[in-house]
Amino acid sequence: MKVAVVRFPGSNCDADALEAARAAGAEAAYVWHRSTDLGGADVVVLPGGFSYGDYLRPGAIARFSPVMRAVAAHAAAGRPVLGICNGFQVLCEAQLLPGALARNAGLSFVCRPVTLRVESDATPFTARYQPGQRLRMPVAHGDGRYVADPATLDALEREGRVVFRYVDGNPNGAERDIAGICNEGRNVVGLMPHPERASDAVLGSTDGAAVFALAAVAAGV
Amino acid sequence: MKQFRARVRVMPRPSILDPQGQAVSHALGELGFRGVAAVRVGRAVEVLLEAASAEAAQAGALEMCQRLLANPVTEDYVLETVEPA
Numbered sequence: 001m002k003v004a005v006v007r008f009p010g011s012n013c014d015a016d017a018l019e020a021a022r023a024a025g026a027e028a029a030y031v032w033h034r035s036t037d038l039g040g041a042d043v044v045v046l047p048g049g050f051s052y053g054d055y056l057r058p059g060a061i062a063r064f065s066p067v068m069r070a071v072a073a074h075a076a077a078g079r080p081v082l083g084i085c086n087g088f089q090v091l092c093e094a095q096l097l098p099g100a101l102a103r104n105a106g107l108s109f110v111c112r113p114v115t116l117r118v119e120s121d122a123t124p125f126t127a128r129y130q131p132g133q134r135l136r137m138p139v140a141h142g143d144g145r146y147v148a149d150p151a152t153l154d155a156l157e158r159e160g161r162v163v164f165r166y167v168d169g170n171p172n173g174a175e176r177d178i179a180g181i182c183n184e185g186r187n188v189v190g191l192m193p194h195p196e197r198a199s200d201a202v203l204g205s206t207d208g209a210a211v212f213a214l215a216a217v218a219a220g221v
Numbered sequence: 222m223k224q225f226r227a228r229v230r231v232m233p234r235p236s237i238l239d240p241q242g243q244a245v246s247h248a249l250g251e252l253g254f255r256g257v258a259a260v261r262v263g264r265a266v267e268v269l270l271e272a273a274s275a276e277a278a279q280a281g282a283l284e285m286c287q288r289l290l291a292n293p294v295t296e297d298y299v300l301e302t303v304e305p306a
Contacts, residue, residue, distance in 0.1 A: 100294035
């Protein structure tokens with residue numbers, strides 16, 4: 001299985017995501033944001049960071065990078081796309097996921113481990129988890145408060161598209177404690193917490209490693 | 222082609238919590254300003270653009286608002302002026 005990790009100017013979790021994918025057994029390579037070719041990747045990861053310095057709004061400028069046309073085509077073909085933190089913000093700005101990530105309610109950048117509950121195992125990135133399973137992984141963001149209009153939030157809940165929810169404390173004021181969601185096709189997933197920073201015992205948690213264990217994708221799931 | 226200056230104001234939607242505005246409001250209170258009921262913080266964008274006419278400049282600036290300058294989920298925009306530069 002081949003994983004493409006997209007690098008924007010200002011990405012800073014790209015190396016971590018690449019390592020997590022390799023540790024899970026994937027062949028992983030970087031794709032520069034000016035490229036329009038994903039190199040035959042099965043899975044695309046938009047990593048965390050501060051693409052374009054978060055100018056205007058986080059993800060607002062990155063979404064118009066040439067690579068995003070290829071990412072949108074990949075998503076439209078039903079193939080897996082994962083956005084982590086800034087990658088989630090880019091996916092929302094690109095309207096590949098609904099809603100937006102607004103400034104944290106608590107007026108501060110939050111950088112600490114949080115507890116999540118897996119709400120859906122019906123995505124390529126959560127297939128190795130059990131619904132209801134609790135995970136510990138870090139968040140590190142200033143604009144992580146998930147917002148959407150009530151109709152969109154209701155649709156996400158009804159369709160089981162809230163993939164991860166904060167439990168034991170909401171670090172950013174996200175509506176309905178939402179930490180991660182997926183699109184209607186369930187192949188595009190975005191989350192604010194960092195599974196790649198919880199993918200090895202030396203990092204203090206391995207709870208995120210299974211996000212990158214995508215053997216099921218290679219098998220055509 | 223003529224040059225125009227478009228001024229755009231982008232504000233957080235009233236339904237969206239504005240922590241920046243709350244922080245500024247709090248700081249104004251600390252400074253002794255009385256009677257500050259609420260503060261909202263948005264952004265102003267100035268675009269210098271070339272267009273064949275004022276109408277074309279206006280249309281171009283509106284499209285910029287819709288596609289990039291404001292996020293329709295969280296922000297409202299007003300194209301305040303389009304004037305010859």
